[in-house]
Amino acid sequence: MQQRLLLSDGQFDITINRLCYQLIENHNAFDESVIIGLQPRGVFLSNRIKNNLARILDKNIVAGNLDVTFYRDDFRRSEKIHIPSVTEIDFIIENKKVILVDDVLFTGRTIRAGLDAILSYGRPKKVELLVLIDRRYSRQLPIEPDYIGKTVDTISSEKVKVEWQETEGKDQVWLETKD
Amino acid sequence: MAGLSVKHLLGIKNINASDINLIFETAENFKEIINRPIKKVPSLRDITIANLFFENSTRTKLSFELAEKRLSADVLNFSASGSSVSKGETLVDTVNNILSMKVDMLVMRHPNPGAAVFLSKHISVNIINAGDGTHEHPTQALLDAFTIKEKLGELQGKKIAIIGDIMHSRVALSNIFCLKKIGAEVMVCGPTTLIPKYISSLGVEVSHNLREALEWCDVANMLRIQMERQDIKYFPSIREYIMQFGLTKAILDSLHKKILVLHPGPINRGVEITSDVADSSQSVILNQVENGVAIRMAVLYLLAGKIHNQD
Numbered sequence: 302m303q304q305r306l307l308l309s310d311g312q313f314d315i316t317i318n319r320l321c322y323q324l325i326e327n328h329n330a331f332d333e334s335v336i337i338g339l340q341p342r343g344v345f346l347s348n349r350i351k352n353n354l355a356r357i358l359d360k361n362i363v364a365g366n367l368d369v370t371f372y373r374d375d376f377r378r379s380e381k382i383h384i385p386s387v388t389e390i391d392f393i394i395e396n397k398k399v400i401l402v403d404d405v406l407f408t409g410r411t412i413r414a415g416l417d418a419i420l421s422y423g424r425p426k427k428v429e430l431l432v433l434i435d436r437r438y439s440r441q442l443p444i445e446p447d448y449i450g451k452t453v454d455t456i457s458s459e460k461v462k463v464e465w466q467e468t469e470g471k472d473q474v475w476l477e478t479k480d
Numbered sequence: 481m482a483g484l485s486v487k488h489l490l491g492i493k494n495i496n497a498s499d500i501n502l503i504f505e506t507a508e509n510f511k512e513i514i515n516r517p518i519k520k521v522p523s524l525r526d527i528t529i530a531n532l533f534f535e536n537s538t539r540t541k542l543s544f545e546l547a548e549k550r551l552s553a554d555v556l557n558f559s560a561s562g563s564s565v566s567k568g569e570t571l572v573d574t575v576n577n578i579l580s581m582k583v584d585m586l587v588m589r590h591p592n593p594g595a596a597v598f599l600s601k602h603i604s605v606n607i608i609n610a611g612d613g614t615h616e617h618p619t620q621a622l623l624d625a626f627t628i629k630e631k632l633g634e635l636q637g638k639k640i641a642i643i644g645d646i647m648h649s650r651v652a653l654s655n656i657f658c659l660k661k662i663g664a665e666v667m668v669c670g671p672t673t674l675i676p677k678y679i680s681s682l683g684v685e686v687s688h689n690l691r692e693a694l695e696w697c698d699v700a701n702m703l704r705i706q707m708e709r710q711d712i713k714y715f716p717s718i719r720e721y722i723m724q725f726g727l728t729k730a731i732l733d734s735l736h737k738k739i740l741v742l743h744p745g746p747i748n749r750g751v752e753i754t755s756d757v758a759d760s761s762q763s764v765i766l767n768q769v770e771n772g773v774a775i776r777m778a779v780l781y782l783l784a785g786k787i788h789n790q791d
Contacts, residue, residue: 382782388512421519
């Protein structure tokens with residue numbers, strides 16, 4: 302297996318900071334906006350963004366985590382059974398601008414499930430999508446991100462691996478290719 | 481991640497501790513879902529489930545039906561009364577006819593012990609036992625244990641007393657298997673005639689004294705006297721039973737600790753438990769009912785994951 306570094310430790314921070322300022326451009330003081338990270342791996346990114354925004358704006362940012370397991374369209378399509386993670390949304394999303402956050406956007410099916418799941422909490426004014434890595438030309442549904450950390454061109458046999466300080470000890474993104 | 485180790489939920493005896501923990505973990509997620517403004521998920525939208533009730537039920541039947549609907553499954557309800565069972569149709573014939581209508585899963589309650597196990601040998605779809613005679617009632621045991629875990633934080637090392645008609649209770653048997661598998665201690669308590677002779681071979685303590693059991697335990701699970709299953713008289717009178725084994729507020733308050741009181745329902749108020757105990761802050765009877773829906777959603781979801789889509 303070959304590995305190519307897509308984002309190094311230093312670039313990682315710069316990218317997240319840029320995403321935060323792009324969010325501020327559109328959401329001003331975040332009075333009407335909330336951040337929702339998709340479980341399991343999108344939560345690391347949404348926590349990072351939430352903390353960065355709180356530091357820059359010097360205020361508390363409303364954020365939660367959403368698990369989409371029961372909304373997936375691949376249930377019973379494989380031997381693998383998806384084990385759900387915790388959903389924590391202890392605020393009202395009715396009429397709020399929701400920013401969905403995930404680490405990698407690939408086929409778009411997880412985001413589709415996320416959109417369904419979010420609607421069971423109410424009707425947001427608007428839903429936007431923020432991803433760290435956008436795997437271009439691999440979508441199976443008409444879903445596009447509003448904020449992108451980095452765009453990469455990949456083929457489906459390749460794998461994008463995002464590592465976090467919290468779990469792997471270092472912030473970096475790899476592209477893995479099978480030999 | 482691996483799913484459940486079994487294809488059917490016939491009894492707690494057939495599953496292991498990691499199955500039980502997986503069901504609990506999944507049920508916690510469903511409990512959050514059924515408290516949302518929109519309490520429904522689309523997971524089982526392409527699954528049809530038949531609920532076969534050959535014996536009366538209120539809670540279990542409604543709870544299963546609601547769990548199925550919250551998972552978006554299509555639901556068929558069958559009760560033996562008013563069906564062709566009275567015309568002499570056998571269980572396997574009845575079920576095969578229902579399955580010909582392309583049903584994917586069965587939930588069955590039956591008065592005969594072993595009915596679900598018997599059926600699982602003759603048909604291929606997943607079966608959930610919703611109570612078979614005096615044998616097992618697995619989902620009740622799971623929701624009881626889940627409720628205790630929720631209230632006390634963990635089950636390991638906790639002491640649970642099951643009090644009442646142990647002999648005729650499928651809830652007692654399933655509870656004993658479930659609690660022992662996850663590391664709790666169990667005592668059964670009741671009149672000598674209503675405790676099976678060899679129950680201690682399951683690794684439970686036996687007592688015939690209510691106060692002794694209550695002082696020993698952290699949780700008391702009070703069972704109903706199952707008159708409908710008693711062919712002979714097992715105790716002189718209801719009044720005498722109440723005096724010896726009825727849980728009253730006075731006994732509860734005289735204990736030097738606050739124990740949790742469970743009851744699988746239906747309650748016979750004033751017999752095994754008085755109204756002021758059933759409605760007290762120590763009683764978690766209604767929490768049990770709420771958790772029942774989440775536990776059944778988890779069991780249905782995890783078993784449905786075993787049905788493979790051919791496309």
